[in-house]
Amino acid sequence: MTSRADLLAWLNDLLQINYTKVEQCGTGAAYCQVIDSIYGDLPMSRVKMNAKHEYEYIANFKVMQNVFKAKKIDKPITIEKLVKCKMQDNLEFLQWIKRFWDQNYGGQGYDPVARRKGAPTDSPATIAPLAAGGGRTAGLNVGGTRAGGRTPISGHRSGSTQPNEAVQLLQAQVKEMSVHLEGLEKERDFYFEKLREIELLVQERLESEGAPDDPTLRRIQTILYSTEDGFEVPEGALVNEGEAFADEEEETF
Incomplete structure (x- = not known):
């Protein structure tokens, strides 16, 4: 290989x-x-x-x-x-x-x-787990017991730059994880919008005048509206059917 x-x-x-x-x-x-x-x-x-x-x-x-x-x-x-x-x-x-x-x-x-028409090819970053055991951070014993007492993460002893290096490493990892979290949030919103479009399309088809009842679309609608324990509908997400009908009635009057 x-x-x-x-x-x-x-x-x-x-x-x-x-x-x-x-x-x-x-x-x-x-x-x-x-x-x-x-x-x-x-x-x-x-x-x-x-x-x-x-x-x-x-x-x-x-x-x-x-x-x-x-x-x-x-x-x-x-x-x-x-x-x-x-x-x-x-x-x-x-x-x-x-x-x-x-x-x-x-x-x-x-x-x-x-x-690729000159498109940028920045080398993608990969999230590395925080060092543990024999890793670099563990070797610095940040916040751990040293000969002569404990050294806080925010400070350092005279003649030693190791804690500062550890802080910089952790800050870099936190920053990278924040970027990763932002990406996950965008990914969530991306797929939610797709599901919302599917929901509207199914609803429009089922409610169209003269259209035959489609069991497949009904099944899709059931899946879209199903919930699980611990699931919370995102704020501003799908509107309850009853609320939607209430809004329509208000507009009618």
Whole structure:
């Protein structure tokens, strides 16, 4: 099997990017462009090369999934795993991508920058867990017992910069996690809007005059309105049917 270092070197050279970790492939952008280098007709305008949020990663993989279907490439894409940017899942898929490229690339010239029309390719960040056990933060014993007493995180002893380094590391991780949280919120809103559009479409169809009762649409509507213990409808979300009818009556009078 090709090593991680060799895979990254091949990928960076082929696509003229600067990935440092296999996990960064979890955005789907690099995978898409490798496939484009083989066939030359993947819709690169729909690929977000500097994707930063999981919903953008999913959209990239959907582009590639459509190409796989059109080209009859019999390879399942485990999107739900790859977008988590885990090393092992992406390493296995990148190894498959490399083998597929070796078998199918015809040696034709390929200009990756021109194909993506100069779109930015900022190396995507991957969220790393806080260090534990023998990790860097643990080695600093921040807030732990030291010879001569405890040193608070906000201060440092004369001649020592380790606590300040630890603070900077933690601050960087908090900032990265905040960006990740913002992305999750955008992803939630993105899918909620999709469900809202589906709800309105189903409701319009069911209430249209003369339309036959469709059990499939009724089933979809039941799923949309079903709830689970602990679920709270987001503020300003779906309006209760009774409230909707009440509003209509008020407008009528």
